[in-house]
Amino acid sequence: MTTTELYARALSLIPGGVNSPVRAMKAVGLETPIFAARGEGAYLEDVAGRRYLDWVLSWGPLIFGHADPETVDAVVEAARRGTTFGTATEAEVELAAEIVDAVPSVEMVRLVSSGTEAAMTALRLARAATGREPFVRFRGGYHGHADPFLSEAGSGVRTLGIEAGGEGRVVDYNDLEAVERAIEGAACVFVEPVAGNMGVVPPADGFLEGLRRLCDESGALLVFDEVITGFRVARGGAQERYGVLPDLTVLGKIVGGGLPLAAFGGSAELMERLAPAGDVYQAGTLSGNPLATAAGLSVLRRLTPEVYDELEAKGRRLDALGQFGRFERVGAMATLFVDDYPALFRHLLERGIYLAPSQNEAMFLSTVHGDEEIDRTIEAVADFFS
Numbered sequence: 072m073t074t075t076e077l078y079a080r081a082l083s084l085i086p087g088g089v090n091s092p093v094r095a096m097k098a099v100g101l102e103t104p105i106f107a108a109r110g111e112g113a114y115l116e117d118v119a120g121r122r123y124l125d126w127v128l129s130w131g132p133l134i135f136g137h138a139d140p141e142t143v144d145a146v147v148e149a150a151r152r153g154t155t156f157g158t159a160t161e162a163e164v165e166l167a168a169e170i171v172d173a174v175p176s177v178e179m180v181r182l183v184s185s186g187t188e189a190a191m192t193a194l195r196l197a198r199a200a201t202g203r204e205p206f207v208r209f210r211g212g213y214h215g216h217a218d219p220f221l222s223e224a225g226s227g228v229r230t231l232g233i234e235a236g237g238e239g240r241v242v243d244y245n246d247l248e249a250v251e252r253a254i255e256g257a258a259c260v261f262v263e264p265v266a267g268n269m270g271v272v273p274p275a276d277g278f279l280e281g282l283r284r285l286c287d288e289s290g291a292l293l294v295f296d297e298v299i300t301g302f303r304v305a306r307g308g309a310q311e312r313y314g315v316l317p318d319l320t321v322l323g324k325i326v327g328g329g330l331p332l333a334a335f336g337g338s339a340e341l342m343e344r345l346a347p348a349g350d351v352y353q354a355g356t357l358s359g360n361p362l363a364t365a366a367g368l369s370v371l372r373r374l375t376p377e378v379y380d381e382l383e384a385k386g387r388r389l390d391a392l393g394q395f396g397r398f399e400r401v402g403a404m405a406t407l408f409v410d411d412y413p414a415l416f417r418h419l420l421e422r423g424i425y426l427a428p429s430q431n432e433a434m435f436l437s438t439v440h441g442d443e444e445i446d447r448t449i450e451a452v453a454d455f456f457s
């Protein structure tokens with residue numbers, strides 16, 4: 072089947088032909104999404120045999136690139152012992168220990184299967200712990216697709232211009248005064264500590280500290296959604312990098328090593344409100360899935376300080392993109408903001424370089440992006456502007 076035929080078939084069977092709206096290419100003026108066939112390192116190959124240098128890397132999980140041999144071995148080995156048990160396992164305890172070791176504010180963690188699930192439950196827990204219903208969040212932030220988070224959200228909601236219902240008092244990112252006006256009586260402030268779903272926007276100096284202070288003064292919990300930033304901007308995420316500790320942390324992407332796994336955690340006191348220790352209900356048939364915990368463990372155990380030094384060095388090389396537009400980067404996440412992003416996207420794709428098909432998303436640097444890949448990307452962008 073050609074890509075066109077495949078897409079036509081997909082359109083007749085799957086709404087919009089894709090299982091997540093961000094995969095559609097309409098926003099960048101292209102008809103068909105990429106139908107991936109395989110990946111290796113920094114490269115993705117589609118069903119037509121076209122090869123792309125991949126800056127999306129499944130939207131962030133693949134810090135060691137596609138089909139990383141150690142991750143694949145760990146998953147295959149786990150699969151031979153059984154793909155799901157629906158019981159407790161040793162690997163999930165080990166993965167919890169890795170997370171608790173890495174993430175400064177997390178003493179206890181629960182594993183779930185998607186960032187959406189983790190964020191949704193973190194909100195439920197914050198509401199139960201404070202006995203309050205309202206919460207504060209930020210315009211252009213994204214915390215998965217649970218109802219309370221959808222209005223004025225980032226990522227695909229913003230790319231498609233969808234106006235959805237939602238809850239929460241929505242204020243501008245980096246606007247502490249607005250938070251101060253909105254926070255009274257709120258259960259929590261829900262924030263991406265480095266915004267990554269309206270393109271990368273770093274926190275202004277003092278913003279995260281200010282959120283911490285306002286939460287402490289008002290009795291609201293501070294929730295960091297570190298689905299993107301966790302294990303990416305530092306091993307311990309943005310809370311390590313900026314030295315501001317939230318009450319609850321939401322994790323996804325890298326923590327699952329490229330398999331469906333996410334997590335949320337916090338102090339033992341808060342987390343023990345969850346059933347069966349406490350009265351806040353949350354559950355999952357595939358939670359702590361053995362393939363996913365094997366992948367997560369394989370990745371997390373290799374995230375040494377050297378990995379972050381390497382990513383930072385690569386990031387500095389990539390900073391040369393700043394000559395072409397506003398370039399925002401925090402560690403291994405970055406966005407180049409340009410006026411005609413769709414045209415740049417198509418220019419690069421024609422040259423075999425795949426950026427996210429929306430400026431609302433980040434470029435994800437990984438250990439598999441070498442100098443050659445970085446320089447080729449810079450040259451191709453320079454060519455677009457020449």
Ligand code: PMP
Pocket residue numbers: 130184185186187188190213214215216226263267268296297298299323324333
């Ligand atoms: N929070 C953030 C910050 C995200 O970037 C995402 C997904 N990109 C989510 C939550 C939702 O995660 P998932 O897609 O796994 O449901």
